[in-house]
Amino acid sequence: MSNSFHSDDYTIDDIFDDFSQNTSQKITSKKRKIPVIMISGFLGAGKTTLFNNILKSSKQLKIGAIVNDFGSVNIDSKLVSGNVSEKTIELSNGCICCILGENGLKEPLDALANESSNLDAIIVEASGIAEPYDLMQTLRFSGNQYTYFGGNIYMVDCQNFNLANSQFPVHFKKCLQTSDIILLNKTNLVSNEDVNNIESFIRNINKRSIILKTDKAEIDTRLLFSNNTGSEHTEDEHNHHEYHSHDCSSHHHHHHIHDSFQSVSFTTERPLDPQAFINFLDNLPENMFRLKGFCYFGMKGYEQKYLIQIVGKTIDITSDNWNENEELKTEVVLIGVNLDQDKINKQLKNIIDESPEDITPENMINFERFFL
Ligand SMILES: Nc1nc2c(ncn2[C@@H]2O[C@H](COP(=O)(O)OP(=O)(O)OP(=O)(O)O)[C@@H](O)[C@H]2O)c(=O)[nH]1
Structure with a gap:
């Protein structure tokens, strides 16, 4: 288990105490649905690094992947290594929330999660300039009956956060308010004081989510597959509806960060x-x-x-x-x-x-x- 998992507020056991059901129950249950876990975060925050850590430390799990890259060449799908069980579905050349057709993520999800699927989890890695709050809604209402939304992990690059946040404050606020777990990553590249300041800033706008500090995106991955990660969404739903005032597939396109x-x-x-x-x-x-x-x-x-x-x-x-x-x-x-x-x-x-x-x-x- 990773040693770089550390947080002043939580230990991994505290977090597990909060959850009523653990991963193995969920995963071994015959009638289980497959959790779809989203990894989001700004450009270069460490999403692919986290994804690879998950694959490395969860070798016993069968994990499907949907990987979105903004460029026309999908580099991320080539950087994701390890035990992705099914074919990785690549969504390239645009932001995930806009390149999908009318049915949103239904098609890629149906390809991974269907009657004959034996996956334990599906991970969706959004591009660094996706709008995770829109994407989350797309995942929740995908119409795929074999999956449920397993939560959004939002990665913060501590080295570049202040600059990026000053340029796109509305985007970052929305992202941070609607995430379930927030990883303050690259803590090894900045001072403790800087990390604590970022944490206080985030706490001010999101009192609910779990915040963890990581180096190289190393976390105890049991946390990601715990049952409750994406299930409590009262405040989140409120925030989301407030922000999600458009239909991405329609032509009434609002301004996206990308x-x-x-x-x-x-x-x-x-x-x-x-x-x-x-x-x-x-x-x-x-x-x-x-x-x-x-x-x-x-x-x-x-x-x-x-x-x-x-x-x-x-x-x-x-x-x-x-x-x-x-x-x-x-x-x-x-x-x-x-x-x-x-x-x-x-x-x-x-x-x-x-x-x-x-x-x-x-x-x-x-x-x-x-x-x-
Ligand atoms: N020093 C340091 N480098 C890190 C850390 N986490 C990730 N990196 C590096 O940061 C770079 C970007 O990491 P990725 O995991 O590719 O970031 P990403 O969020 O997937 O990037 P995009 O998909 O392009 O937005 C890579 O060179 C990683 O090795 C960290 O904690 N410390």
């Missing part, structure tokens, strides 16, 4: 020029907040898959082996506000290696300063 964002997706099978890529990292596009994806350099000794993650100003690069049958290529998605898409596309084309024969492994040395 209307302010653009994404640029870039894919190439040609190897990248490491020096050009470093230049790109040193001069990131203006107003870009998030970049994620994989890079392929192809040079001898550096043939691995490089996973690149940028959140705000933090750049993390790690390397991994390519999966069997995986195509060796670069695939990245950038997300930001008022992005100059043409300029970024040109910048990205410049990182393609036009003459791989001239590149020597020394070119990779500078690149290594970005490694974790």
